[in-house]
Amino acid sequence: MDNFANYGAFTLDAILALVLLTLAWLLLRSRDLFKAIVLFISFGLLMSLAWVRLKAIDIALAEAAIGAGLTGALFLSALGRIRQYSRKDRRQQKTSRPFRNRD
């Protein structure tokens, strides 16, 4: 029974580590900034689960609130700022390329 629980915990940790690495790779490779931010927020939430598994509850709390929540909000705000500038830019000079992300 104990052995079974150990295997379960190991499988959970392995899946968590794999998903974290996959998410990190996807969000770094993503060309769509909005998608990258959403992936970053989900990375932060899973990372806080990983901290719980490492028995660091304090860091898990901080990661969930700051890593996933506040940083995500800051990134979204920065993305809004970039779009605002790029819209203004397009109005001024017609030659500028269309912004890749959805507007």
Place this chain on the structure above:
Amino acid sequence: MTTEFSKKLPEIMTRRSAESLLSRSGQAMTIIGVSLLALILGYSLWTLPPFSDRMVTLVSDNMAISGVENPVTAVLLNFRGYDTLLEIGVLLLAVVAVFSIAPSPALLATSPPSPMATLLLRLLLPFVVLVGGYILWVGSYAPGGAFQAGAVLAAGGILFTTVTARWHPLANKAIPFAMGAGLLIFVLVALATMMVTGNFLQYPETRAGMLILLIEAAATMSIAVILTLLFVGGEPGEISPAQGENKHTVSFNKENRSE
């Protein structure tokens, strides 16, 4: 310089491929640098002592005089209180740096907030305050503390500023004081302990718990306000425009002036 960069930023962000950002040699140098950094980090991780319980015993032996029961809080606020003091100072400096940048687009919204968002705010805000206070209080004997509580409160603050777009936190005169109160009270307590015990931030044993709670309460307030203002941006004294005025015009006029 900031304006120059922000003018170039959309151009950088819209480039089709990462190749155009860096030249070939730049890419090679980046790869070499990152590999070197990874090697150094890997080496230092490899040569770490397997598990050092010297620190663990050091902390658990001194828990009785720390004034709290949670070892993490004991380390952060008592044994290494100096680090935490400087961290709060760094946060304050960061928000002052953000003030030099234009207000956040969250405050430039001209459309009225959706009724759903207003309802969500009404339902969530009391719980945010409750949870923040609980996390602050529970920090003395369980995981929690000033930083986590401040972050939860700041999440509520960001929600509040996003939904009520017309309200600017800096319109309130108490906000700059709330930003600095954490650092101020921390420094005052540190100076007081220096007068009593002779050492900077060495609490008298009987009063340690109370002093830590006092510092943490002030720090929670400051962290909450600072993290909210990091999101909101803007300079102190720059109040949102009068009712009926278009925020886009205000923001663009300001940009034109700085160009």
